[in-house]
Amino acid sequence: xxxxxxxxxxSVSPGQTASITCSGDKLGDKYACWYQQKPGQSPxxxxxxxxxxxxGIPERFSGSNSGNTATLxxxxxxxxxxxxxxxxxWGSSTVVFGGGTKLTVL
Amino acid sequence: EVQLVQSGAEVKKSGESLKISCKGSGxxxxxxxIGWVRQMPGKGLECMGIIxxxxxxxRYSPSFQGQxxxxxDKSISTAYLQWxxxxxxxxxxxxxxxxxxxxxxxxxxxxxxxxxxxxxxxx
Numbered sequence: 001x002x003x004x005x006x007x008x009x010x011s012v013s014p015g016q017t018a019s020i021t022c023s024g025d026k027l028g029d030k031y032a033c034w035y036q037q038k039p040g041q042s043p044x045x046x047x048x049x050x051x052x053x054x055x056g057i058p059e060r061f062s063g064s065n066s067g068n069t070a071t072l073x074x075x076x077x078x079x080x081x082x083x084x085x086x087x088x089x090w091g092s093s094t095v096v097f098g099g100g101t102k103l104t105v106l
Numbered sequence: 107e108v109q110l111v112q113s114g115a116e117v118k119k120s121g122e123s124l125k126i127s128c129k130g131s132g133x134x135x136x137x138x139x140i141g142w143v144r145q146m147p148g149k150g151l152e153c154m155g156i157i158x159x160x161x162x163x164x165r166y167s168p169s170f171q172g173q174x175x176x177x178x179d180k181s182i183s184t185a186y187l188q189w190x191x192x193x194x195x196x197x198x199x200x201x202x203x204x205x206x207x208x209x210x211x212x213x214x215x216x217x218x219x220x221x222x223x224x225x226x227x228x229x
Contacts, residue, residue: 001168033215035151042201042222043143043151048215086151090212093165095141095153 002091004098011104018074020101022087025068030089032070034063037100038083046085047072079105108132110140110202110220117226118192125188126223128202135183136160139205141216142176142187146198156205157185194229 004024012018022032032050035043045054047063050070060075070089074081082105087098113127128140141156155166159178166176178185185202199222207214 031213031215035216037151042219043203043216044219045206045215045217048206048217049213054217084150088215091167094156094167095216097143097151097153100150 002089002096004087004089004096006085006087006098006101008099009102009104011106012074012077014079014105015076018077018081018103018105020072020074020085020087020103022070022072022098023068024070024089024096024098027068027070027089028066030065032063032065033088034061034070034072035086035088036081036083037086043086074103077103077105081105108204108218110204110218112200112202112220112223115224115226117228120192120194120227120229122192122227123188123190124192124225125186126200126225128185128187128220130183130185130204133204136180137208139211139214140178140185141203141205142174142185143201143203143216144170144198145201145222151201154187154200156211159183159185192225192227194227196225197227199224 034047037043050065051063062073086100142154144152154170157164157176159180175188202220203216204218205214206217
């Protein structure tokens with residue numbers, strides 16, 4: 001079955017750029033999307049179809065996908081961006097999630 | 107407002123059956139796939155399967171095939187997740203979520219999420 005890999009944790013200083021990667025076989029041939037989840041809350045879609053932002057998501061969130069890697073980039077990271085982030089793509093029949101990355105803003 | 111509202115928290119014993127629900131409103135329920143996502147305590151997201159309420163076409167992730175049943179009643183805009191015999195390892199938060207794409211499902215993402223249903227199973 002299809003698998004996606006993410007680093008368990010990423011740290012960033014406020015105002016700097018955070019990059020979170022997601023790796024999977026020929027992931028660039030699929031659409032990747034990203035979710036943000038804060039403690040005790042439901043996940044929120046922040047990027048879909050590789051690089052599109054849903055309404056209401058700040059412009060500092062961007063995405064790319066090529067080869068075997070999709071990347072979520074947060075420019076000018078703010079304290080409120082501290083959360084778990086999950087990548088997602090479609091396997092042979094259903095959705096597959098990456099293991100998640102805890103973003104720490106310190 | 108487009109939303110998915112899930113049934114309340116459940117506390118059950120091992121071996122018992124359970125059916126939890128997810129009611130959609132504010133959109134054409136029959137036109138969008140609905141997925142069920144498990145999140146075990148302190149762990150990541152896992153897609154259990156998806157259903158198309160328009161014709162009840164259902165697809166299960168390999169890990170959950172045969173372990174749960176996903177269904178939908180389009181007349182009341184509600185999707186369901188059920189177990190015939192719960193195990194302690196089923197203790198988790200369960201989310202339903204809507205797939206954003208109505209034509210090619212593999213272009214879609216989960217754009218609307220329910221609030222989650224916590225299921226606790228004691229042995």
